[in-house]
Amino acid sequence: MTTTLNRSAKPAVKPQPTFKQRLSIFDVKASPYFYVAPFFILFALVGLFPLVYTFFVSLFDWHLLKGQGQFVGLENFAEVLQDRFFWNS
Structure with a gap:
């Protein structure tokens, strides 16, 4: 006859991500915005500022x-x- 032991199952606890892992996740999510940010900054300076200033002068x-x-x-x-x-x- 065989006996089996029933061990109490511990809930699976997800380990906390390390600083490097958290930084990697931020890099993946934020890096596309850093790539297109220069365009929007240049567009604001060259395109939107003259338009707003012209309306102000008018x-x-x-x-x-x-x-x-x-x-x-x-x-x-x-x-x-x-x-x-x-x-x-």
Whole structure:
């Protein structure tokens, strides 16, 4: 006759990842963002800044020789939309 011992099964405990393993996981997840980040930084400087600055300038009565003039808001846009030469062009 054979006897078997029933050992109490211990729950499987996952060992804590080492610092190198955690760094490796971060590298795999974050490295693609580091590769495309220079494009977005350059795009913000070359593309978005001039666009935002142009909108800012359009809100003022700007004089080239005197510098920034009086704030007029959307009055410049209203003036252009009422101009018949604008609509003919």
